[in-house]
Amino acid sequence: MKIEENCMQLEILLSCMNQVDTSLINKSGIVGNVLMINQCDKKDSRKLSKPFEESVHNTTPYVRVITTHERGLSRSRNMAILHSMGEICLLCDDDEQFKPDYQETILRAFQNLPQADIIAFDVTGKRTRLPQKIQRLGFFGCLKIASYQIAFRRKAILERNIKFDIYMGAGSGNGCGEENKFLLDSLKAGLKLFYVPHTIATVIPQKSTWFSGYNKSFFYQRGAATRYMLGAGIALLYGVYYLAAKRHLYCSDISSLQAGIALFKGLWENPIMQQIKRVVGEK
Numbered sequence: 001m002k003i004e005e006n007c008m009q010l011e012i013l014l015s016c017m018n019q020v021d022t023s024l025i026n027k028s029g030i031v032g033n034v035l036m037i038n039q040c041d042k043k044d045s046r047k048l049s050k051p052f053e054e055s056v057h058n059t060t061p062y063v064r065v066i067t068t069h070e071r072g073l074s075r076s077r078n079m080a081i082l083h084s085m086g087e088i089c090l091l092c093d094d095d096e097q098f099k100p101d102y103q104e105t106i107l108r109a110f111q112n113l114p115q116a117d118i119i120a121f122d123v124t125g126k127r128t129r130l131p132q133k134i135q136r137l138g139f140f141g142c143l144k145i146a147s148y149q150i151a152f153r154r155k156a157i158l159e160r161n162i163k164f165d166i167y168m169g170a171g172s173g174n175g176c177g178e179e180n181k182f183l184l185d186s187l188k189a190g191l192k193l194f195y196v197p198h199t200i201a202t203v204i205p206q207k208s209t210w211f212s213g214y215n216k217s218f219f220y221q222r223g224a225a226t227r228y229m230l231g232a233g234i235a236l237l238y239g240v241y242y243l244a245a246k247r248h249l250y251c252s253d254i255s256s257l258q259a260g261i262a263l264f265k266g267l268w269e270n271p272i273m274q275q276i277k278r279v280v281g282e283k
Contacts, residue, residue, distance in 0.1 A: 011086025175221030214250035223266025
């Protein structure tokens with residue numbers, strides 16, 4: 001889709017690791033503006049393919065690359081948001097294949113929902129447990145969305161200083177959940193979140209950097225993340241619900257009793273908050 005002047009511009013915020021070139025962009029089917037955050041061992045951390053001033057006034061699609069030695073998906077997302085330029089931004093991982101009309105789908109949704117600050121779309125390969133209709137997202141809806149479904153108005157996120165929590169997500173050692181906290185923080189800040197059941201991409205299965213099966217470690221991290229995000233009381237109730245609702249997924253790997261013991265141990269010990277206290281104490 002050609003983006004006309006004075007119309008909204010979409011920018012893909014692509015998080016990846018150890019890329020030697022920009023071939024991943026074409027492989028992913030990205031045809032529009034993209035900012036690629038490449039975490040690798042290089043120390044020359046911020047090389048851009050074009051200066052900001054040149055790119056922001058150019059109506060043709062641009063590619064910008066930031067190479068950094070930082071680690072962690074949340075850090076990558078935050079760096080991308082900080083250096084983003086598109087009015088509308090879409091989070092992206094290195095295992096996606098976009099549909100040819102993804103730009104039209106996303107921009108049309110924001111045009112039709114001018115009140116929306118964040119819109120979550122469908123991605124093939126990610127089962128979204130939400131009614132297949134356009135709807136406002138509340139507390140529980142935020143817990144059912146993955147990061148690569150999320151598009152947002154850049155201005156709304158930056159004005160409220162909303163960031164991904166660096167103590168959560170791949171590379172943090174604390175499992176997943178960073179996108180859910182991002183959405184919950186956005187909700188608390190007064191942003192309007194929507195779900196639009198239109199497919200924009202397909203997730204290509206590959207080995208996860210944090211998920212190694214439904215084992216004790218998974219449930220411990222789940223309990224820890226839930227406690228950190230929701231507080232002890234709500235986390236306890238949600239933990240009971242999760243163990244019952246997801247039993248069909250984990251029952252062949254671990255018993256409900258073992259899963260429950262691990263989950264509530266993580267909830268009780270609250271290791272993420274303990275980690276934060278240690279880091280703060282060392283400063």
